[in-house]
Amino acid sequence: MKFSERLHEKLQPIWRKNHAHPFVRGIGDGTLDKEKFRFYMIQDYLYLIEYAKLFAIGAVKARDVKTMGKFAALLDGTLNEEMSLHREYGKKFGISAAEFEQASPSPTTLAYTHYMLHVGQSGTLAELVAAVLPCAWSYWEIGKELKDIPGAINHDFYGDWVKMYSSKEFGQLAQWCIDLLDELTVEASEAERNALEEIFLNTTRFEYLFWEMAYHQTMWPADEDDEK
């Protein structure tokens, strides 16, 4: 069994909760409150800045030029393609790129990005890939599911989001991470696999927490009113 197949079995209960989440369902049927989406876009922009750094670290840890080049392409794609989606939504909300960058991260955004960066900096290349894989993989699954909801992809407001995450290019990114992790774990011991599985499941759980955070617009308890 490929290592990714084992992970795919383990993540099922968490993915089921992701797909049923009111934030995700709301994008799919177009009923999501735009204020919640606005909050999410800002936090996701901050998230993606840190996420992109994982690809930079991946380039440093890569063992061959081909893999290094792919990490460089993923870094570029995140900053200049995926985040263009956010900048376009920002225009609709009247948020500039500078304002996105100056926003305050929520506790969940901080916890999630810092956990990933910690693993990326202190771990092996396989551990780094285990940390980033749930991001690409879970969004691709959500994108593909929402695309099949009638009207979702052509929705005036949420259609662009669904298009981005159901796109072939985004799917290829997820598949590349899956294949790399499988390749890096061919000879891994059971102890190494267990450690990778734990990292993978932690960021999978953080993906769920991110939907929760966005839906409830959760900032630090004391200054919740100031930050929304």
Ligand SMILES: Cc1ncc(CO)c(N)n1
């Ligand atoms: C929180 C989060 N996870 C994954 C993705 C997909 O890149 C994203 N944009 N945001």
